Amino acid sequence: xxxxxxxxxxxxxxxxxxxxxxxxxxxxxxxxxxxxxxxxxxxxxxxxxxxxxxxxxxxxxxxxxxxxxxxxxxxxxxxxxxxxxxxxxxxxxxxxxxxxxxxxxxxxxxxxxxxxxxxxxxxxxxxxxxxxxxxxxxxxxxxxxxxxxxxxxxxxxxxxxxxxxxxxxxxxxxxx
Amino acid sequence: xxxxxxxxxxxxxxxxxxxxxxxxxxxxxxxxxxxxxxxxxxxxxxxxxxxxxxxxxxxxxxxxxxxxxxxxxxxxxxxxxxxxxxxxxxxxxxxxxxxxxxxxxxxxxxxxxxxxxxxxxxxxxxxxxxxxxxxxxxxxxxxxxxxxxxxxxxxxxxxxxxxxxxxxxxxxxxxxxxxxxxxxxxxxxxxx
Numbered sequence: 001x002x003x004x005x006x007x008x009x010x011x012x013x014x015x016x017x018x019x020x021x022x023x024x025x026x027x028x029x030x031x032x033x034x035x036x037x038x039x040x041x042x043x044x045x046x047x048x049x050x051x052x053x054x055x056x057x058x059x060x061x062x063x064x065x066x067x068x069x070x071x072x073x074x075x076x077x078x079x080x081x082x083x084x085x086x087x088x089x090x091x092x093x094x095x096x097x098x099x100x101x102x103x104x105x106x107x108x109x110x111x112x113x114x115x116x117x118x119x120x121x122x123x124x125x126x127x128x129x130x131x132x133x134x135x136x137x138x139x140x141x142x143x144x145x146x147x148x149x150x151x152x153x154x155x156x157x158x159x160x161x162x163x164x165x166x167x168x169x170x171x172x173x174x175x176x
Numbered sequence: 177x178x179x180x181x182x183x184x185x186x187x188x189x190x191x192x193x194x195x196x197x198x199x200x201x202x203x204x205x206x207x208x209x210x211x212x213x214x215x216x217x218x219x220x221x222x223x224x225x226x227x228x229x230x231x232x233x234x235x236x237x238x239x240x241x242x243x244x245x246x247x248x249x250x251x252x253x254x255x256x257x258x259x260x261x262x263x264x265x266x267x268x269x270x271x272x273x274x275x276x277x278x279x280x281x282x283x284x285x286x287x288x289x290x291x292x293x294x295x296x297x298x299x300x301x302x303x304x305x306x307x308x309x310x311x312x313x314x315x316x317x318x319x320x321x322x323x324x325x326x327x328x329x330x331x332x333x334x335x336x337x338x339x340x341x342x343x344x345x346x347x348x349x350x351x352x353x354x355x356x357x358x359x360x361x362x363x364x365x366x367x368x
Contacts, residue, residue: 001254005230008315009308014296016349017349018246018247019246020246020250020348020349020352021246021247022246023243023249023250023320024247024248024249026313026316026317029180029313030341030342030345030347030348031341031347031348031349034345034347034348038345039206046288049306049309049310050293050302050305050306051289052306052309053302053305053306053308053309054282054285054289054302054305055282055285056305056309057284057305057311058209058278058281058282059208059209059211059215059277059278059281060208060209060211060215060275060278060281061208061211061215061248061250061251061274061275061278062248062272063247064275064278064279064281064282067246067278067279067282067283067286068282068283068285068286068289071282071283071286071287072286072289072302073292076283079279079282079283079286081276083279086211087247087251087271088277088325089246089247089251090245090246090248090251090252091247091251091267091271092257093247094242094245094247094252094255094256095244095252095255095259095264095267097241097245097257098241098255098259098260103346104266107179108364109364110244111363112332112360112363112364113244113318113360113363114243114244114363115330115360115363115366116333116359116360116361116362116363117356117359118320118323118324118330118358119324119333119334119337119359120333120334120337120352120356120359121320121328122317122321122324122334122337123333123335123336123337123338123342124338124348124352125313125316125317125320125339126307126314126317126318126321126334126338126342127337127338127341127342127343128313128342129310129311129313129314129315129316129317130311130338130342130343131339131342132306132309132313133307133310133311133314133327135306135310136306136307136309136310137307137310138303142307143307145304145307145308145311146307146308146310146311147311148311149307149308149310149311149312149314149315149316150279150311150314150315150329153311153312153315153319154315154318154319159192160312163227163308163311163312164305164308164309164312166304166308167304167305167306167307167308167309168301168302168304168305169301169304170304171300171301171302171303171304171305171307172297172301172304173304174300175304176300176303176304176307
């Protein structure tokens with residue numbers, strides 16, 4: 001049995017994380033997984049990986065997988081809390097910066113922040129992939145599917161949706 | 177010094193279009209729901225190619241700023257574009273359009289998952305999908321690393337972030353809080 005979900009704590013944690021989401025949701029995925037699965041035992045690793053996979057298969061921004069995550073945690077209240085916590089802090093920050101940067105675009109400090117945070121965001125994104133692979137790949141066949149996806153994404157311009165679909169078919173056919 | 181709205185970016189004969197909150201809401205709803213496998217290509221198609229609300233250059237500039245800020249690039253772009261055309265109401269309308277449809281879709285997916293997620297066939301499909309999803313994220317990280325300088329320092333920060341968050345599973349706030357000041361200071365020195 002999973003532990004009861006503390007929604008205010010979840011909202012606060014996600015709101016803090018949202019301000020660290022440089023380069024998008026995938027850089028904060030590892031900490032969402034750590035918080036929800038490992039620290040609080042609200043979901044299993046498989047449920048988390050399933051939610052992410054479903055979010056990837058659906059149209060819309062990648063971040064919307066947090067809606068599904070919240071829904072799994074606590075129904076409507078969870079979905080609304082998780083979504084608002086992830087989307088609002090960056091929106092408010094963006095509005096503030098939009099107003100300010102109308103006067104002073106492309107300052108050197110902005111470039112230094114981007115240049116400095118970029119490599120960290122890459123390390124975080126690779127961490128996300130590593131952790132998702134860890135929850136998703138139960139044996140060498142799963143790992144091979146993950147590896148094949150990486151190669152196809154780097155070598156071709158295939159729409160990722162087709163790869164997700166191919167993964168579903170491969171899974172259903174019992175190869176995995 | 178450049179002015180707030182660089183007039184050179186738009187073709188001189190076309191005045192900036194007048195666009196209200198309702199149009200912003202509809203356009204962003206439409207592009208969000210078409211965006212299988214990433215919304216950004218659809219945003220470009222809708223905003224630049226079909227509606228010509230933005231010039232290609234304006235689109236790239238908005239994207240660059242959106243990438244600098246935390247949060248999803250496309251979400252930040254919706255806020256900036258909405259605000260630019262119709263103030264706060266425009267920002268709210270564009271953003272609501274972007275997330276409204278996908279929000280309901282995710283709830284529907286959640287309902288289906290609660291009812292059918294335990295079925296063996298669904299479990300098999302999901303395990304294949306999540307193995308692919310993991311590969312997509314890894315590939316994104318590798319693609320991003322292609323833009324990094326051939327210098328050891330940025331790679332060191334990448335490796336430390338990967339070690340702290342990925343391997344050791346330390347809290348992200350602590351790892352980024354410890355690394356970011358050094359990373360930004362190093363990048364600042366390179367700039368100077």
